Amino acid sequence: MAIKLLQDDLINKIAAGEVVERPASIVKELVENAIDAGATKINVNIVRGGIDSVEVEDNGSGIAPDELMLAFQRHATSKIGREEDLNNIATMGFRGEALPSIASVSKIQIMTAQTDKPGIQAVLEGGVLINSAPCSCPPGTRIMINDVFYNTPARREFLKTPVTEGNNVHEIMNRLALSRPDISFKFSNQNKTFFKTPGKGDLMDTVTSIYGRDFSQNLIPVAYDSDRFSISGLISPPEITRTNRKNQLFFVNTRAIRSPMLYKTVDQAYRGLLISQEFPLAFLFINMPPAEIDANVHPQKTEVRFRDEKVIFRLVVEVIRDTLGQLNYKYNLPTQLADSEPYTPDYDNGRFEFSTVAPRESGMAYQNMTKPDNTENRYDFTSLPASDTPLNYRVMGQCFNSYIMIEKENELVLIDQHAAHERINYDKLRSAADKGNMSQALAFPVSVQLSVKSMQVLENNLQTLTSLGFTIDIIGPREIAIRTAPWAARGNERETILEILELLQEDKLLDVTDEAYKLLACKKSIKAGQVLSRLEMETIIADLLKLPDYRNCPHGRPVILSISRQEMDHHFKRI
Ligand SMILES: Nc1ncnc2c1ncn2[C@@H]1O[C@H](COP(=O)(O)OP(=O)(O)O)[C@@H](O)[C@H]1O
Ligand SMILES: [Mg+2]
Known part of the structure; x- marks a missing residue:
């Protein structure tokens, strides 16, 4: 032609x-x-x-x-x-x-x-x-x-x-x-x-009218201002997270943009406060003179190029950390990691201290926060190891407050405490579901205000929710009351239902119920960084090793790392 x-x-x-x-x-x-x-x-x-x-x-x-x-x-x-x-x-x-x-x-x-x-x-x-x-x-x-x-x-x-x-x-x-x-x-x-x-x-009012009051009420305002940049918005405390980044939204000069760099700022800022694969909520607005960015890099204008990416990265991380720091969140970070980072966190005694969240003086919304009860999960001792069965392993202790060390026959085994507990909880949920006893009655119904969207999702998925153990009354156009809930949601029913309704909105999930079990199992599990008693460690190990799929957590990540006696001897040139 x-x-x-x-x-x-x-x-x-x-x-x-x-x-x-x-x-x-x-x-x-x-x-x-x-x-x-x-x-x-x-x-x-x-x-x-x-x-x-x-x-x-x-x-x-x-x-x-x-x-x-x-x-x-x-x-x-x-x-x-x-x-x-x-x-x-x-x-x-x-x-x-x-x-x-x-x-x-x-x-x-x-x-x-x-x-x-x-x-x-x-x-x-x-x-x-x-x-x-x-x-x-x-x-x-x-x-x-x-x-x-x-x-x-x-x-x-x-x-x-x-x-x-x-x-x-x-x-x-x-x-x-x-x-x-x-x-x-x-x-x-x-x-x-x-x-x-x-x-x-007002951003908070806007978030409330879109997502509902129970979504927005736990969010914490952040703010920073200089003559070049301003950063403002809302973030969630570390105990309120999701399994994806859908609720991490960034606006640069009011334009909603996608930016792997900005996702990383959030990861970095919450590092040491979260287990992996948890995503806090963040609605962040970054404003700067238009000359600092190039908005003309994408026909749909959903990406921008920053003139000074590093400065923005550091600022956003610091603003979030300062805000959480003022609320007394303590970071649990390995020393080397912190040294190699531009920002040095405030160490205390090296463990999570969710239990000491102190409301800030300034009377911000955080004071109304309903802190979930299970921010520090404990192990429920349903199955103490029978003392008369001889064990073929010995629990040696906890490493980095995150891994349980055991000596087992000819191996040294490290067990990820969160992943292990997640596997145990998941299997427990599945077997409860098989027996049809998922739900537990609540002493007092928990009322939750939802977005119109979540309400619609709820109405379309009542059967799934029932099979998960929820009994829910619709008490208003945007309001529900939870009367029964699965045991794994105990004390945290409000957050759990919000999250499950978000999960149900995703249309590419193959098995929604299974995803919900994973979510429940994860929420109910001991976290990395949590100090465990010897009894807790021993019970976790005993419960874990009984399960058929103990080597992987429900998400498919490994639970166990083992080093054989032979490898060790080899390393030390004994053999
Ligand atoms: N809702 C509107 N109100 C006023 N003017 C409008 C509106 N929509 C479009 N226009 C005018 O039409 C022009 C072309 O719109 P568009 O094709 O979207 O290009 P652009 O927004 O990039 O200028 C705009 O520059 C504006 O002058
Ligand atoms: Mg246009």
């Missing part, structure tokens, strides 16, 4: 591949336009996960009638004009790609008006103007996208089910609403309202 320039409509369809992957990306682009237009109220409604329609309504600046068609042209933007502007981007959009890309693969109805000026409405199909006419509408813009990918069947086939697409939109909406607590966002799916944020500028 001869070389020729592509037609505009084809270029737009190609570009749509980058900007418009799925309904969630359309929602993101349209809401960002509304934010850039200075809106203080943004309403979003989707139908069938956004596949049938996405509607975004804002009270922003509106578009002048004679500029409307320009907005649908490629590289048409009101946000940058000169090359220098690229180094100083303060708006969410700037590439002038979204509207033409979305228009090229869908049917659009738009109505827009500037304050005290006549409005205009237009209908486009596949990027082609079908009709437009003056209209009277309130100041702002209402845009409705229908039948996404109707003219690109191959792309349409790549869409997932309406539920999955809807979940993706939901996640994007959470992030957008969190990114701007000063804007009131309302999000509805199939005309059911999932949240409406107050838009008064």
Whole structure:
């Protein structure tokens, strides 16, 4: 074929591949336009996960009638004009790609008006103007996208089910609403309202309206300010964690971004307070002069490049550590590790001291915190080793407060105390489930306020929850009462149910019940860094070695490291 320039409509369809992957990306682009237009109220409604329609309504600046068609042209933007502007981007959009890309693969109805000026409405199909006419509408813009990918069947086939697409939109909406607590966002799916944020500028209120009161009430504010950088947000205390990073969100100059570096700051800041594979909650806002970052590295603008990554890394870690340090969390870190790090933690007696959480003077929200009872789990002695059976091993002690050392026949064996306990608890849960006695009645029902989303998930999964041992009464549109719970959730029912409901929202899990057992087993287990009595160690070992799969924890990680007598003798050149 001869070389020729592509037609505009084809270029737009190609570009749509980058900007418009799925309904969630359309929602993101349209809401960002509304934010850039200075809106203080943004309403979003989707139908069938956004596949049938996405509607975004804002009270922003509106578009002048004679500029409307320009907005649908490629590289048409009101946000940058000169090359220098690229180094100083303060708006969410700037590439002038979204509207033409979305228009090229869908049917659009738009109505827009500037304050005290006549409005205009237009209908486009596949990027082609079908009709437009003056209209009277309130100041702002209402845009409705229908039948996404109707003219690109191959792309349409790549869409997932309406539920999955809807979940993706939901996640994007959470992030957008969190990114701007000063804007009131309302999000509805199939005309059911999932949240409406107050838009008064308070992050905690915004988090509460999206995730529910029992989610937000334990979060701790962080804040730091200098003339170059400011960091603010909410983090969870180390005893409130999740098994994934879904609740670790970062906003750089109000833009939600993905950044492995920022994930690492959280890992680093909580190091010594957590066992591995636990992820604390963190909603962190980092602000800096636009010239400090390059936002133009990704078509969807979900990544940024920092001019001074190291400084930001260190600052975020320090801000989190200072906050936790003031709450008297003590780090349990090996000395070498701490020495090689830029930040030196405050050592005390080298073990966790969750039990000494002192509320801070300043009367922050943390004072209301309901501390889970099992922050320091103990071993329940259900099966003391019978004293008359001769043991073929000897428990020697605990190493780094994390590993139990035993001498067994011709081996020195190190056992990860957390992993071992997790295996024991998991097997116990499974056998309780087999016998059908998972649930224990609570002396007093525990009431929990949920997000609308979690409430929906709960209603759709009551049977699974029952099989896990929960008996739950729905006592309000967002409120439940837990009457029975599995023994492994004892004392920690509220957090456990929030976490299980989050787990149930994930659609790629193969066996939800099994994942829930793992979660329960992990939560109930002794942690690394916890000092154990000899009796505890002996019982753990006795219980562990009885199990068929004692070599691995339920997540598949090893429980045991053994060094044979022979290896040792070899090493010391005895043989
Ligand atoms: N909701 C809106 N309110 C006011 N103006 C809008 C809105 N949406 C789009 N526009 C205008 O249309 C232009 C093109 O939008 P878009 O294609 O998303 O590109 P970009 O946001 O990168 O400028 C914007 O620069 C803006 O002037
Ligand atoms: Mg835009």
